[in-house]
Amino acid sequence: MPLEILTIPCLSDNYAFLAHDPASGETALVDAPEAAPILTALSDKGWRLTQVLLTHHHWDHVEGLADILAAHPAKVTGAAADAHRLPPLDAALREGDLVQIGAETGQVIDVSGHTVGHVAYHFPDSRALFTADSLMALGCGRVFEGTMAQMWASLSKLAALPPETVIYSGHEYTQANGRFAETIDPDNPALQQRIRDIAAARAEDKPTVPSTLALELATNPFLRAGDPAIQAHLGLVGADPAAVFAEIRTRKDNF
16 A cells, blocks of 8 residues: 655745555654644644654754654654764665665665755655655755766656656745746747646645656756757757756756
């Protein structure tokens, strides 16, 4: 039985996620931006929090953790490479290590770039990938600590996963990302349709997260650095996709 996954809006534009295994009753929280909405969701669902999976150390992904743990003592897992900046961890993991939610096994993926030590969690049986600020809906995180090449390598790992994978990313940035994507990939009909769909969703205050990897591959310019049309539009025909990605990310930083 797949995990039941709940998307929880937090702060002004963050998302946290609860992943619940119905058979065992175990529930994992992915990131803890703000305690109140997460505690409300647990109460409303009647779920028992058993573990917290942290993706990276930025305050808007960990700020609510202490208050959540005060109400729901739970095992806290995060990246060994980021342990010195994360709240105290019960399990410090590296790429390829496994996490368990009931009968469901997930794998830790190093997606450094936005920060060094950022991780994603992939649960293949539920087709779920928790990416936080690495791969985002129609975007990717700003490269604060890593290198452009490192970020491209991280995104390339995620792009190689099955296209039906569902991407649970960390922020409601999709509408702004769409405005930028149009400047990079203006002749992409799939992108134009997605922008219309995003506008309709946001007009009803609906989240645009999660998305699917197939949709990201078709519309997200940060995954499409090898596309000939994008390379031609940028004047970079035949360039190394890593260099094209760096140009796209730089343009987004200045957009």
